[in-house]
Amino acid sequence: NRVIGYNKAIPWNIPSDQKRFRAITMGHSILFGRVTYEIIGRPLPGRRNIVLTRQEHYQAPGVVVVHSLEEAVSACAGEEELFIGGGGMVFEETVDLADRIYLSVIHGVYQGDSFFPVIPGSFREASREEIKETPPYSFIQYVRKG
Template sequence: MIIAIAAIGMNNELGKDNQLIWHLPNDFKRFKTLTTGHYIIMGRKTFESFPKPLPNRTHVIITRQKNYTAENCIVVDSLKKAIAVCPKDEDVYVIGGGEIYNQSIDFADKLEITKVFHSFEADTFFPEIDITKWKLVSEEFHAKDEKHAYDFCFQTYVSKQ
């Protein structure tokens, strides 16, 4: 199953200057829980935004740079090739950035979204979730607290196709 996982603001904001624009520890925990042990597909800029590769995950990096290499990672030049190198019988997570989400939304079987209830200045956005193609199957609200500056909720969508 191909699963796109993202945290997005009220206007589908993902980030600015190749960085997240909020800090939500419970979102990080959920991301880690869901993606650990799986293949994760990302664009080069998303990969380079990490201080180091994420532990216990197989990184598949999409880039148009011809001789790009990253230690212990799989590097390909298209989403189609990224999907092809992943196991067919396992969950595979698409983790960004904006262009990779745009390319993958039509391939995805499921969306794991953290909706942040605030608007942010951003330069990267998640594609619009078309409710004629996606069904919301679970939603879990979290109020802001001392560790979370914003209200947010975890949402799971499945493809209607």
Template sequence: MIILIAAISKNNEIGKNNQLLWHLPDDFKRFKTLTTGHYIIMGRKTFESFPKPLPNRTHIIISRQKNYEVENCIVVSSLEEAIKVCPKNEDIYIIGGGEIYKQSIDFADKLEITVVDHNFEADTFFPEIDENKWKIDFEEFHPKDERHLYDFTFLTYILRK
């Protein structure tokens, strides 16, 4: 199953200058829980935004740079190639960035989305979620608190039958 996982704001903002726009510990925890033990596909810039590779996940990095190499990661030149190197019949998580999400949303099987209840200034966006194609299968609201500056909602979208 191909799963896109992202935290987005009300207007689909996901980042600016290769950085996240918010800090939500419970979202990081959910991301870790869902992706641990799986293959994660990302663009080069998304990978480079991490201080180091994420533990207990197989990283597949899409880059157009011919000699781009990262120790203990798989580097490919296209989304199609990234999906081909993943085991069949296993969950694969696509974790960004904006261009990779745009290329993959039309053949994803599921979306794991955290919606942050705020508008931000951004330069990177998640593609529009087509409500005719996707339906919400799970929804969990989290109010802001001492650890979270914004209200947010976990949403799981599945394809409409």
């Protein structure tokens, strides 16, 4: 049901998915909305953390603060990949800019107030791995068509 959060938390805890996220994003820049960053509470080690906020004087130790998506992209000029770490509003603003989407789909119905956007028709599924854990989930990679 595209839920990614409820009451400022992820409604599940899947260590193998967290480990995969860490491995995929390690050594790269990762963009978070301010609220998502504050929920995490610290910069993610081994990554360049970028926080997008409308708050003009926002500061956080160990992160690059930007005030627009354009500023975030500019801050990553020359980098191979910029990962989007959420939340829902940042995913919504960036999904049409992406070339690739790494998505964990949790098999279950969860209450939520933050959602991942619908995958645009300009993407195709490139790979899918079914993970038989509790809860079970699929790890899917989408790539832009053409």
